[in-house]
Amino acid sequence: MRLLRSTDLALRVLMRLAVAGETTPTTRDVAAAMEVPYTHTAKVVAELQHMGLLEARRGRGGGLALTEKGRTASVGAVVRAFEGDGDVVECEGATPCPLNSGCRLRGALRRAQEAFFASLDPVTVSDMVAEPTGPLLLGISRPG
Template identity: 90%
Template sequence: MRLLRSTDLALRVLMRLAVSAGATPTTRQVAADMEVPYTHAAKVVAELQHLGLVDARRGRGGGLALTGRGRTASVGAVVRVFEGDGDVVECEGATPCPLNSGCRLRGALRRAQEAFFAALDPVTVADVVADPTGPLLLGISRGPQGG
Protein backbone atom coordinates (compact mmCIF):
# COMPACT_ATOMS: atom_id res chain seq x y z
CA MET A 1 0.00 0.00 0.00
CA ARG A 2 1.23 3.47 -0.82
CA LEU A 3 0.36 6.44 1.39
CA LEU A 4 -0.74 9.77 0.00
CA ARG A 5 1.85 12.54 0.22
CA SER A 6 -0.40 14.40 2.65
CA THR A 7 -0.55 11.38 4.96
CA ASP A 8 3.23 11.01 4.91
CA LEU A 9 3.66 14.72 5.60
CA ALA A 10 1.12 14.67 8.44
CA LEU A 11 3.01 11.86 10.16
CA ARG A 12 6.36 13.62 9.67
CA VAL A 13 4.98 16.92 11.02
CA LEU A 14 3.65 15.15 14.11
CA MET A 15 6.99 13.41 14.60
CA ARG A 16 8.92 16.66 14.11
CA LEU A 17 6.76 18.46 16.68
CA ALA A 18 7.02 15.57 19.12
CA VAL A 19 10.76 16.21 19.45
CA SER A 20 10.58 20.02 19.56
CA ALA A 21 11.38 20.09 23.31
CA GLY A 22 9.45 23.25 24.08
CA ALA A 23 10.40 25.06 20.87
CA THR A 24 7.53 26.22 18.68
CA PRO A 25 8.63 26.12 15.05
CA THR A 26 6.46 27.83 12.46
CA THR A 27 4.76 26.04 9.62
CA ARG A 28 7.29 27.63 7.28
CA GLN A 29 10.20 26.26 9.35
CA VAL A 30 8.70 22.79 9.49
CA ALA A 31 8.13 22.87 5.72
CA ALA A 32 11.77 23.87 5.20
CA ASP A 33 12.99 21.15 7.58
CA MET A 34 10.90 18.55 5.74
CA GLU A 35 11.85 19.98 2.33
CA VAL A 36 8.22 20.31 1.20
CA PRO A 37 6.32 23.27 -0.22
CA TYR A 38 4.93 25.62 2.41
CA THR A 39 1.42 25.39 0.91
CA HIS A 40 1.37 21.60 1.37
CA ALA A 41 2.59 21.89 4.95
CA ALA A 42 0.02 24.60 5.71
CA LYS A 43 -2.86 22.39 4.50
CA VAL A 44 -1.65 19.45 6.56
CA VAL A 45 -1.09 21.60 9.66
CA ALA A 46 -4.60 23.04 9.31
CA GLU A 47 -6.07 19.51 9.25
CA LEU A 48 -3.93 18.41 12.21
CA GLN A 49 -5.10 21.50 14.10
CA HIS A 50 -8.73 20.71 13.23
CA LEU A 51 -8.21 17.20 14.62
CA GLY A 52 -6.87 18.65 17.88
CA LEU A 53 -3.41 17.13 17.41
CA VAL A 54 -1.52 20.38 16.84
CA ASP A 55 -1.84 23.80 18.40
CA ALA A 56 -1.01 26.60 15.94
CA ARG A 57 -0.56 30.17 17.16
CA ARG A 58 -0.03 33.20 14.97
CA GLY A 59 2.08 36.25 15.52
CA ARG A 60 5.09 37.01 17.63
CA GLY A 61 5.85 34.10 19.94
CA GLY A 62 3.57 31.89 17.88
CA GLY A 63 4.30 28.63 16.18
CA LEU A 64 3.30 24.99 16.25
CA ALA A 65 3.13 22.68 19.21
CA LEU A 66 1.97 19.11 19.58
CA THR A 67 -1.00 18.76 21.92
CA GLY A 68 -1.24 16.03 24.54
CA ARG A 69 -3.74 14.32 22.28
CA GLY A 70 -1.26 14.60 19.41
CA ARG A 71 1.48 12.85 21.39
CA THR A 72 -0.77 9.89 22.20
CA ALA A 73 -2.53 9.83 18.82
CA SER A 74 -2.75 6.48 17.09
CA VAL A 75 -0.75 6.40 13.87
CA GLY A 76 -3.50 4.19 12.44
CA ALA A 77 -6.17 6.80 13.24
CA VAL A 78 -4.13 9.58 11.63
CA VAL A 79 -3.53 7.48 8.52
CA ARG A 80 -7.27 6.66 8.29
CA VAL A 81 -8.20 10.35 8.42
CA PHE A 82 -5.72 11.43 5.78
CA GLU A 83 -6.23 8.42 3.49
CA GLY A 84 -10.03 8.58 3.68
CA ASP A 85 -12.53 5.77 3.43
CA GLY A 86 -12.00 5.00 -0.24
CA ASP A 87 -11.39 1.58 -1.68
CA VAL A 88 -7.89 0.51 -2.67
CA VAL A 89 -9.08 0.09 -6.25
CA GLU A 90 -11.73 2.05 -8.11
CA CYS A 91 -14.48 -0.26 -9.26
CA GLU A 92 -17.03 2.44 -10.08
CA GLY A 93 -16.51 5.64 -12.00
CA ALA A 94 -16.61 6.59 -15.67
CA THR A 95 -15.73 3.05 -16.77
CA PRO A 96 -17.04 0.62 -14.13
CA CYS A 97 -15.26 -2.69 -13.82
CA PRO A 98 -17.15 -5.44 -15.71
CA LEU A 99 -16.51 -7.81 -12.78
CA ASN A 100 -18.13 -5.46 -10.29
CA SER A 101 -21.24 -7.57 -9.64
CA GLY A 102 -19.32 -10.76 -8.83
CA CYS A 103 -15.85 -9.60 -7.85
CA ARG A 104 -14.19 -11.04 -4.77
CA LEU A 105 -11.00 -9.01 -5.16
CA ARG A 106 -12.50 -5.76 -3.86
CA GLY A 107 -13.50 -7.36 -0.56
CA ALA A 108 -10.08 -8.98 -0.16
CA LEU A 109 -8.34 -5.67 -0.81
CA ARG A 110 -10.63 -3.89 1.66
CA ARG A 111 -9.76 -6.48 4.34
CA ALA A 112 -6.05 -6.07 3.57
CA GLN A 113 -6.38 -2.28 3.85
CA GLU A 114 -8.11 -2.62 7.22
CA ALA A 115 -5.39 -5.02 8.41
CA PHE A 116 -2.82 -2.39 7.42
CA PHE A 117 -4.63 0.27 9.47
CA ALA A 118 -5.17 -2.14 12.37
CA ALA A 119 -1.43 -2.88 12.51
CA LEU A 120 -0.81 0.86 12.96
CA ASP A 121 -3.59 1.43 15.53
CA PRO A 122 -1.58 0.54 18.66
CA VAL A 123 1.40 2.64 17.52
CA THR A 124 1.40 6.21 18.87
CA VAL A 125 3.26 9.30 17.77
CA ALA A 126 5.33 9.02 20.96
CA ASP A 127 6.26 5.45 19.98
CA VAL A 128 7.59 6.45 16.57
CA VAL A 129 9.87 9.18 17.94
CA ALA A 130 11.53 6.98 20.54
CA ASP A 131 15.27 6.35 20.12
CA PRO A 132 16.87 6.23 17.64
CA THR A 133 14.32 8.26 15.62
CA GLY A 134 13.98 11.24 17.98
CA PRO A 135 17.65 12.23 17.88
CA LEU A 136 17.66 11.87 14.08
CA LEU A 137 14.68 14.20 13.84
CA LEU A 138 16.45 16.72 16.05
CA GLY A 139 19.42 16.55 13.71
CA ILE A 140 17.35 17.67 10.72
CA SER A 141 15.53 20.39 12.61
CA ARG A 142 16.76 23.91 12.23
CA GLY A 143 15.28 25.10 15.50
CA PRO A 144 12.74 27.88 16.08
CA GLN A 145 14.90 30.60 14.49
CA GLY A 146 15.61 28.65 11.30
CA GLY A 147 19.31 28.32 11.98
Protein backbone atom coordinates in the same frame (compact mmCIF):
# COMPACT_ATOMS: atom_id res chain seq x y z
CA MET B 1 -0.06 0.22 -0.06
CA ARG B 2 1.14 3.68 -0.95
CA LEU B 3 0.25 6.63 1.29
CA LEU B 4 -0.94 9.95 -0.05
CA ARG B 5 1.62 12.75 0.15
CA SER B 6 -0.61 14.54 2.66
CA THR B 7 -0.65 11.47 4.93
CA ASP B 8 3.14 11.19 4.82
CA LEU B 9 3.49 14.90 5.50
CA ALA B 10 1.02 14.77 8.41
CA LEU B 11 2.99 11.99 10.08
CA ARG B 12 6.28 13.83 9.55
CA VAL B 13 4.84 17.09 10.95
CA LEU B 14 3.60 15.26 14.06
CA MET B 15 6.95 13.56 14.51
CA ARG B 16 8.83 16.84 14.06
CA LEU B 17 6.66 18.56 16.65
CA ALA B 18 7.00 15.62 19.04
CA VAL B 19 10.74 16.32 19.29
CA ALA B 20 10.46 20.12 19.31
CA GLY B 21 10.52 20.34 23.10
CA GLU B 22 9.82 23.86 24.32
CA THR B 23 10.39 25.44 20.92
CA THR B 24 7.39 26.30 18.77
CA PRO B 25 8.45 26.21 15.14
CA THR B 26 6.28 27.96 12.59
CA THR B 27 4.64 26.20 9.67
CA ARG B 28 7.32 27.78 7.46
CA ASP B 29 10.08 26.43 9.72
CA VAL B 30 8.64 22.92 9.59
CA ALA B 31 8.16 23.07 5.80
CA ALA B 32 11.72 24.29 5.31
CA ALA B 33 13.20 21.67 7.64
CA MET B 34 11.37 18.90 5.78
CA GLU B 35 12.02 20.47 2.37
CA VAL B 36 8.36 20.46 1.33
CA PRO B 37 6.21 23.28 -0.05
CA TYR B 38 4.81 25.67 2.54
CA THR B 39 1.33 25.53 0.97
CA HIS B 40 1.14 21.74 1.35
CA THR B 41 2.40 21.95 4.91
CA ALA B 42 -0.13 24.68 5.77
CA LYS B 43 -3.04 22.53 4.54
CA VAL B 44 -1.85 19.54 6.56
CA VAL B 45 -1.27 21.70 9.66
CA ALA B 46 -4.80 23.08 9.37
CA GLU B 47 -6.24 19.55 9.24
CA LEU B 48 -4.11 18.38 12.18
CA GLN B 49 -5.25 21.42 14.15
CA HIS B 50 -8.88 20.65 13.28
CA MET B 51 -8.31 17.10 14.57
CA GLY B 52 -6.99 18.55 17.85
CA LEU B 53 -3.52 17.04 17.40
CA LEU B 54 -1.64 20.32 17.36
CA GLU B 55 -2.08 23.93 18.34
CA ALA B 56 -1.17 26.75 15.98
CA ARG B 57 -0.70 30.25 17.37
CA ARG B 58 -0.30 33.26 15.10
CA GLY B 59 1.79 36.35 15.57
CA ARG B 60 4.82 37.15 17.63
CA GLY B 61 5.69 34.25 19.87
CA GLY B 62 3.39 31.99 17.87
CA GLY B 63 4.12 28.68 16.26
CA LEU B 64 3.11 25.06 16.31
CA ALA B 65 2.93 22.78 19.32
CA LEU B 66 1.81 19.19 19.66
CA THR B 67 -1.12 18.68 22.01
CA GLU B 68 -1.29 15.80 24.46
CA LYS B 69 -3.87 14.23 22.17
CA GLY B 70 -1.34 14.56 19.33
CA ARG B 71 1.42 12.96 21.36
CA THR B 72 -0.72 9.91 22.15
CA ALA B 73 -2.53 9.79 18.81
CA SER B 74 -2.71 6.45 17.08
CA VAL B 75 -0.76 6.42 13.83
CA GLY B 76 -3.52 4.19 12.42
CA ALA B 77 -6.16 6.81 13.24
CA VAL B 78 -4.11 9.58 11.62
CA VAL B 79 -3.53 7.49 8.49
CA ARG B 80 -7.24 6.61 8.29
CA ALA B 81 -8.21 10.28 8.65
CA PHE B 82 -5.92 11.39 5.84
CA GLU B 83 -6.38 8.41 3.54
CA GLY B 84 -10.16 8.25 3.87
CA ASP B 85 -12.16 5.07 3.66
CA GLY B 86 -12.30 4.74 -0.12
CA ASP B 87 -11.67 1.51 -1.96
CA VAL B 88 -8.13 0.55 -2.90
CA VAL B 89 -9.25 -0.01 -6.49
CA GLU B 90 -11.73 1.96 -8.60
CA CYS B 91 -14.60 -0.37 -9.44
CA GLU B 92 -17.16 2.27 -10.36
CA GLY B 93 -16.71 5.44 -12.37
CA ALA B 94 -16.72 6.24 -16.07
CA THR B 95 -15.91 2.67 -17.07
CA PRO B 96 -17.16 0.35 -14.33
CA CYS B 97 -15.46 -3.00 -13.95
CA PRO B 98 -17.41 -5.77 -15.73
CA LEU B 99 -16.78 -8.05 -12.73
CA ASN B 100 -18.38 -5.58 -10.32
CA SER B 101 -21.44 -7.69 -9.53
CA GLY B 102 -19.48 -10.83 -8.64
CA CYS B 103 -15.99 -9.62 -7.80
CA ARG B 104 -14.23 -10.94 -4.73
CA LEU B 105 -11.12 -8.84 -5.21
CA ARG B 106 -12.59 -5.62 -3.82
CA GLY B 107 -13.53 -7.33 -0.54
CA ALA B 108 -10.10 -8.93 -0.22
CA LEU B 109 -8.37 -5.62 -0.85
CA ARG B 110 -10.65 -3.86 1.64
CA ARG B 111 -9.74 -6.45 4.31
CA ALA B 112 -6.03 -6.02 3.51
CA GLN B 113 -6.38 -2.23 3.78
CA GLU B 114 -8.08 -2.54 7.15
CA ALA B 115 -5.38 -4.95 8.35
CA PHE B 116 -2.78 -2.36 7.33
CA PHE B 117 -4.57 0.35 9.33
CA ALA B 118 -5.12 -2.01 12.26
CA SER B 119 -1.40 -2.82 12.41
CA LEU B 120 -0.75 0.91 12.90
CA ASP B 121 -3.45 1.41 15.55
CA PRO B 122 -1.32 0.52 18.60
CA VAL B 123 1.58 2.74 17.44
CA THR B 124 1.48 6.30 18.82
CA VAL B 125 3.25 9.44 17.67
CA SER B 126 5.42 9.21 20.81
CA ASP B 127 6.39 5.66 19.83
CA MET B 128 7.52 6.93 16.44
CA VAL B 129 10.06 9.33 17.94
CA ALA B 130 11.51 7.02 20.59
CA GLU B 131 15.26 6.31 20.46
CA PRO B 132 17.00 6.34 18.03
CA THR B 133 14.54 8.20 15.75
CA GLY B 134 13.84 11.25 17.95
CA PRO B 135 17.44 12.42 18.33
CA LEU B 136 18.11 11.78 14.64
CA LEU B 137 15.00 13.71 13.65
CA LEU B 138 15.91 16.58 15.92
CA GLY B 139 19.41 16.69 14.44
CA ILE B 140 18.17 17.03 10.87
CA SER B 141 15.32 19.38 11.80
CA ARG B 142 17.40 22.26 13.11
CA PRO B 143 17.40 25.29 10.87
CA GLY B 144 20.83 25.83 9.34
